[in-house]
Amino acid sequence: MTELPVDLANRLAAAxxxxxxxxxxxxxxxxxxxxxxxxxxxxxxxxxxxxxxTVRLLRILNSxxxxxxxxxxxxxxxxxxxxxxxxxxxxxxxxxxGVLPRQNAAGFDVQRLLMHSLVTASVxxxxxxxxxxxxxxxxxxxxxxxxxxxxxxxFAQFLAPEFKQALAVxxxxxxxxxxxxxxIIGTDHAMIGGMLMEKWKFxxxxxxxxxxHHSEITTDDMLLSCLYVADQISRELTLEVGDNxxxxxxxxxxxxxxxxxxxxxxxxxxxxxTLEREALVIAQAGDHKLKYRxxxxxxxxxxx
Numbered sequence: 001m002t003e004l005p006v007d008l009a010n011r012l013a014a015a016x017x018x019x020x021x022x023x024x025x026x027x028x029x030x031x032x033x034x035x036x037x038x039x040x041x042x043x044x045x046x047x048x049x050x051x052x053x054t055v056r057l058l059r060i061l062n063s064x065x066x067x068x069x070x071x072x073x074x075x076x077x078x079x080x081x082x083x084x085x086x087x088x089x090x091x092x093x094x095x096x097x098g099v100l101p102r103q104n105a106a107g108f109d110v111q112r113l114l115m116h117s118l119v120t121a122s123v124x125x126x127x128x129x130x131x132x133x134x135x136x137x138x139x140x141x142x143x144x145x146x147x148x149x150x151x152x153x154x155f156a157q158f159l160a161p162e163f164k165q166a167l168a169v170x171x172x173x174x175x176x177x178x179x180x181x182x183x184i185i186g187t188d189h190a191m192i193g194g195m196l197m198e199k200w201k202f203x204x205x206x207x208x209x210x211x212x213h214h215s216e217i218t219t220d221d222m223l224l225s226c227l228y229v230a231d232q233i234s235r236e237l238t239l240e241v242g243d244n245x246x247x248x249x250x251x252x253x254x255x256x257x258x259x260x261x262x263x264x265x266x267x268x269x270x271x272x273x274t275l276e277r278e279a280l281v282i283a284q285a286g287d288h289k290l291k292y293r294x295x296x297x298x299x300x301x302x303x304x
Contacts, residue, residue, distance in 0.1 A: 008186050012195060015158035019099060022200035025050045026095040033088045033139070043084060044076035047091060056094050057087065060285040065277065089142060090282060093118065096146055097286040100153060105160035106167065113149055116234050118279035121145030124230035126269055128222065131258055136222040143202070144209045144227045151193030151210075152177075159185060176246055178214045190214045219257045229258055233266055 004012070028046050032038045048054055054075055061072045061082065072078050079087050096117070100110050124145035128138040155163035162185045170180040178188040194211030209224045217228045235247045250262055258265045266272070 004187055004191075011159070012154075012187065012192050015154050016192065016195045016199050018158055019154060019196060019199065023050065023053075023095045023098070025053065026091050027201065029088055029091050030143075033084055038084070040079045040084065041076055043087070044074070044079055047075045047087070053091055053094050056285045057090055060090060060281055063281060063285070065281045085139060088139065089121075090285075092143060093121075093146060093282045094286050096150070097283070099150070101157055104153075104156040106156040106164040108152065108156035108163065108167065110153070110156070112238075113152060114283055115279055116238065117146050117149055118282060119237070119275055120148065120227075120230045120234040122275040122278060123233050123269065123272075124226045126275070127226040127229055127258065127265075130268070132222045132226070134222055136226070140203075140206060140223055141226045141230075144206050144213075144223065145230050147197060147202075148193060148210050148213050148227055148231065149189060150196055151189030151191065154192050154196060155181070155185070155189060176214075188214060217251070217254065219253045225254060225257065229254060229262075229265060232262055233269075236262060236266065237272065 025046055029043060032043050032046065047057065057075060057078055058072060060066070061068065061078050066082070068081065072081060075087070097114065100114060102110075104110065121142045122145070124141035125138040128136055128141040132138075152163070155166075163181070166177065166180040166184040169175070169184060170177045173180070178190060181188040190211055190213050194207050197207045197210055205223060209221075209227050212224060213227050213231060217225055219225055229250065232247055232250070247262070250258065250265070255261050259268050
């Protein structure tokens with residue numbers, strides 16, 4: 001890892017320090033849920049201490065998306081109906097959405113970032129479930145998929161002039177955004193995203209995957225591989241005219257590991273519209289009123 005100039009490192013550290021803290025309640029939920037024997041009531045008690053999160057969870061579970069025949073009125077009841085993993089996914093997603101700004105001086109499309117992040121998270125989790133043969137947890141794949149691009153949020157808020165220029169360079173030169181960031185800022189959103197996850201006290205393996213998701217990917221790291229492939233799939237599904245440069249071909253090793261080139265991997269995942277619907281429901285329950293659907297989005301902001 002290249003050492004950053006001192007002045008840039010200091011600016012990045014100051015920017016990350018200005019970001020909101022990750023809710024302690026969600027960190028505790030993540031810790032508790034790693035124990036397969038964690039009592040449901042213990043998990044529910046942690047969530048119920050966060051009234052905003054409780055309201056959002058119940059809003060989703062009582063929506064037409066789930067279509068339960070009775071009204072769900074408590075978190076403990078909701079865990080019984082949909083399971084601990086689903087509740088954890090929702091809690092994590094709401095926490096992440098809570099740090100997203102409504103506006104930013106760089107003109108960065110946060111709504112598109114949110115949908116890309118939610119779908120990447122769901123695809124990474126699904127890839128892990130289908131292809132992992134080691135101890136890699138699907139929930140960890142969801143976490144890194146959800147947070148892998150949040151370094152862009154740091155740039156958009158606290159290095160807005162440079163990030164706005166990087167967005168313009170990415171479009172005008174038809175290069176990926178992380179390459180443009182390297183040119184203009186001197187580092188990319190993956191690096192500062194890792195710094196943000198350090199601030200939020202995530203495990204080192206998850207931090208490392210976010211930091212390296214634009215680096216050389218090897219198949220011996222299933223967490224990083226699932227994140228990388230899911231990121232490419234999310235980009236492929238949001239392609240617009242002229243955006244082909246943003247999608248990278250899978251290396252021969254990755255293609256072999258995941259069952260073929262990217263289109264074959266996508267076909268093997270089944271009905272991806274289900275993942276889109278899940279992402280939309282979570283985003284809307286978190287009070288994000290989206291301007292468009294994930295597929296065929298009209299924004300020109302590059303995802304790379």
